[in-house]
Amino acid sequence: MASLDSFKCEREIKVRSGTYTYYDLKVAEENGLKGASKLPRSLKVLLENLLRHEDGKTVTKADIEAMLLWLGPKTSTHEIAYRPARVLMQDFTGVPAVVDLAAMRDAMKNLGKEPSAINPLNPVHLVIDHSVMVDYFGTQNAFKKNVAREYERNGERYDFLKWGQEAFDDFAVVPPGTGICHQVNLENLAQTVWTKTEDGKTYAFPDTLVGTDSHTTMINGLSVLGWGVGGIEAEAAMLGQPVSMLIPEVVGFELTGKLPEGATATDMVLRVVEMLRKKGVVGKFVEFYGAGLDHLSLEDQATIANMAPEYGATCGFFPIDGDTLKYLEATGRDKQRIELVEAYAKAQGLWRDSSTPEYTSTISLDVSSIKPAISGPKRPQDRFDLDGANRHFATILRDEFGKTPKGDSAVPVKGKDYSVDHGDVFIAAITSCTNTSNPSVMMAAGLVAQKANKLGLTVKPWVKTSLAPGSQVVGEYLEKSKLQTELNKLGFDVVGYGCTTCIGNSGPLAPELSEAIAEGDLVSCSVLSGNRNFEGRIGPDLKANFLASPPLVVAYAIAGSLHHDFEQDPLGVDKNGNAVYLKDIWPTSAEIATVVRKIITRKMFTERYADLYKGDKEWQKIKVTGGVTYDWDPKSTYVRNPPYFDGMTMTPDPIEDVKDANILALLGDSITTDHISPAGAIKHDGPAGEYLKERGVPKAEFNSFGSRRGNHEVMMRGTFANIRIKNQMAPGTEGGVTKYVPTGEVMSIFDAAEKYKADNKDLVVFAGTLYGNGSSRDWAAKGTILLGVKAVIAGSFERIHRSNLIGMGVLPLEFQEGDSWESLGMKGSETVSIAGIENLSPRGTLDVNITYPDGKTKTITANVRIDTDNEHEYFKNGGILHYVLRNLAREA
Known part of the structure; x- marks a missing residue:
């Protein structure tokens, strides 16, 4: 921890709990870092990180001074080495990360070194939250039955994670059924100011982290700087490797006014997503400021911060203020820590006051203009007002799906007395940390249910309803308010404490509904309180998915269709035959606030998080086997030793x-x-499904791609296998298919890649803009390299996926303005050569030579999207893990 301290700013801060050493930004400004006080607060966190880790090698005095040079142009091309305090994982991304660490221990052993040298140097929390599926719903025993199935399906994975908890130091696993990782982080793990004792001193510094889930940014609402990275980058951070990054641009987002009656935090964040996607903030920090923060709860801030990946930013940061302290107090944090947070924030200039930092650019939103809204059918930024949503959906139906609204397309459901049609809601799910962390919208959903029940409204029979609270605290306050009973009456029984529908764990629809959808080629819909609605994500039977607030999810379950006009159409009739409209069951802000204040207590948090790592009886029964290295089971279909380090030598x-x-x-x-x-269902007759069938796995036990990320054989067969992906090499098709050029045969992408591998042929992929947006899924890069793809040439890349490609040794190239594979007249039968790769320069250019089937050639210049010298080192080593492994082996 000891720094060279070129700016002589190491100081002590005293509070009742003791004396802490810290690196004082105000003193550093007096000692040469002129203008530090003008930096955005998020950049102050980075500056403190550099001051604390100055070692003359990875962090130099020039790196620190570059943070102040940013103030002139408000942008920078200077690379810095950032060291987060800790790492957060969920199990979908955590299992492959632990697989990689186990494989690295094997590789270290093969290099003749001590395998235990592969061990986290920073605290790691892995929360098992992505494995519960909605197999059972609408009954009070749904939760117990879903948990039982979760353990049946995932026994191998959970055995493996328990081994990891025992084998690695400073690696804690939060068992299933606790909650969603980001909500557990918000309610318990995060401290806003972190401390560490080293060399006889206790240091205080900003709480920072990287997480293997893109929505790690949710913690920015608690003034903790964190963002999502791929698992491979997180593994490197665990092992002491700094995160290599350019000093980012920072967009200031001013909030004014307060939410109007009837609008929710969900409606607000969907508007923020729409605005920032339009502005373009990929790779940038967004920092919120303004008088509007006075009217937002901390949970509202967390909702906005959560969806930073949806608006494209690296983070969505909020400053520390009185509400931060109140939230820490209300959720059971140690009072001495809260005292330190206040003193530290005020000493460092991180406390929110009336001053406005300097930003690269700014944008403003009057929160009082927010209206109830939904977003869809496949992108979070495609927001539209609830008023007139039915007319907007009719346009979507016509323009995107080529269907006529409400014609003669209704399909009778076998064995039922109803028909289903385009636009019907087949899934209504209260799900996702974005909203389940916010009591205002969760209580609002319960109040809508209560009013609906009182007036005799019911959910349409074709709607699959579910409620997955983001933590056990949510389950408790819904029970104590008796609103869970009201939700149960409408079928919104608790199905699990984890990430369900939003990640694609929605479970199957009833067979007769799936058959009707297929028979009528229906544009089937879901409405969920999530952050993701991408094609093919929510469920294989669903074509259009819409994000909405939890109370609106309940309303759409009652309405049963996207064609419903909430302004004009009644939801039903009451017991006296009077028409009931949405406005009749919508709670007021005062009603919501009253029940929140009355029910939620600090005691709920302290009790529910008292035994965070204990788990239920099933978790406690799992016995750990293995030692320093893992005993791989060659018959396992869940956890296998990946081939990344096969034959690796000390010299790349x-x-x-x-x-x-x-x-x-x-x-x-x-x-x-x-x-x-x-991440969702594994297609029965696809390459991954065939692999599992060959190994005796019945279809009912396929589980999901997300759950099988510890098995590279399944995952490489699932790469580019989304049921909605469209490869223009095979026009008119949908799903993971391509044309095998030597014969012209259309086949699965995996089978074609295997044939090219046998032909000893390199492969490339071409794409358009925003390639790799969405989840921080490192398997999108791992699968790419395992298929034999050497380079991806795209219009532009999302930050995390670009980093992941480099981390696996895949070259990312970006078209220059005016170029695209369409403008080049490419059909997929061309061959591609890229020379000079060994001598490339970060952010330089390379020539891409394209040879057409008729023998003509064309050469274009593409931009190299290896942005930093560190990234270049990773690429030259074949990936970031190879780079780290070689360095650790040299030190061992």
Whole structure:
């Protein structure tokens, strides 16, 4: 921890709990860092991080001074080494991360070194929250039955994670059924100001982290600087490798006014997403300020921060203020820590006051203009007002799906006395940390249910309803308010404490509904209180998915259709035959605030988090086997030793140019990591399904791609296998198929890649803009390299996926303005050569030579999206883990 301290700013701060050493930004400003007080608060956190870790090598005096040079142009191309205090994981991304660490221990052993050298140097929390599926719903025993199925499906994975908890130091696993990782982080793990004792001193510094889930940014609402990275980058951070980054631009987002009656925090964040996507903030920090913060709860701030990946920013940061302290107090944090947070924030200039920092640019929103809204059908930024939503949906139906609204398309459901049609809501899910962390919208959902029940309204019979609280505290306050009983009456029984529908764990629809949807080729819909609605994510039977607030989810379950006009159409009739409209069951802000104040207590948090790592009886029964290295089971279909380090030596092989590579895919704009590496159901007759069937796994036990990320054989077969992905090499098709150019045959992408591998051919992928947006899914990069793809040439990249590609040794190249694979007239039968890769320069250019089937050639210049010297080192080593492994082996 000891720093060179070039700016002589190491000081002590005293509070009742003791004396802490810290690096004083105000003193550093007096000693040469002129203007530090003008920096955005998020950059002050980075500046403190550099001051504390100045070692003359990874962090130099020039790096620290570069933070102040930012103030002139408000942008920078200077690379810095950032060291977060801790790492957060969920199990979908955590299992493959632990698999990688276990494989690295094996590799270290093969290099003749001590395998225990592979061990986290920073605290790691892995929360098992992504594995519960909604198999059972609408009954009071749904939770118990879903948990039982969760353990049945995931026994191998949970055995493995328990081994990891025992094998690695400073690695804590939060058992299933506790809550969603980001909500557990918000309610318990995060401290706003972190402390660490080293060399006889206790240091105080900003709480910072990286997480293996893109919505790690939720913690920015508690003034903790954190963002999502791929698992491979998180693993490197665990092992002491700094996060290499350019000093970011910071967009100031001014909030004024307060939410009007009838609008929710969900409506507000959907507007923020729409605005910032339009502005363009990919790779930038967003920092919120303004008088409007006076009227937001901390949970409202967390809702806005949570969806930073949806608006494209690295983070969505909020400053420390009185509400931060009140939240820490209300959720059971130690009172001495709260005292330290206040003193430290005020000493460092991190406390919110009337001053406005300097930003790269600014944007403003009058919160009083917010209206109830939903977003969809496949992108979070496609927001539209609830008033007139039915007319907007009719346009979507016509323009995006080529269907006529409410014609003669209704399909009778076998064995039922009703029909279903385009626009019907088949899933209504209160889900996702974005909203389940916010009592105002959760209580609002309960109050809507209460009023609906009193007036005799019911949910349509084709709607699959579910409620997955983000923590056990939410479950407790809904029970104590008796609103859970009201939600149960409408079918919104608790199905699990974890990330369900939002991640694609919505479970199957009733067979007769799936058959009716397929028979009528219906544009089937879901409405969920989530943050993601990408194609193919929510469920295989669903084509249009809409994000909405929890109370609106309940309303849409009652309405049963996106065609419903909430202004004009009644939801039903009461017991006296009077029409009931949405306005009749919508709670007032005062009603919501009253029940929140009355029910939620500090004691709920302290009791529920008292035994965070204990788990239920099933978790406690799991016995740990194995020692320093893992005993891989060759028969396992969940956890296998990956091939990344096979044959690895201490010296990396020279990087070879791409020569006469075939094209594996031609993809359009906004290809998400869900398109590249789906998280949901495994297709029965696809390559991954065939692999599992060959090993005796019945279809009912396929589980999901997300749950099988510890098995590279399944995951590489699932790469580019999303059921909605469209590869323009095979026009008119949908799903993971391509044309195998030598024969012209259309086949699965995996099968084609295997044939090219047998032909000893390199592969490349071409794509449009915003390639890899969405989840921080490292398997989107791992699968890419395992298929044999050497380079991806795209219009633009989302931050995390670009980093992940480099981290796996895949070259990301970006078209220069005016170029695209469409403008080049490419059909996929061309071959591609890229020379000079071994001598590339970060942020430089390379020539891409394209040879067409008729023998003509064209050369374009593409931008290298390896942005920093550190990233270049990773790439030259074949990936970040290879780089870290070689360095650790040299030190061992």
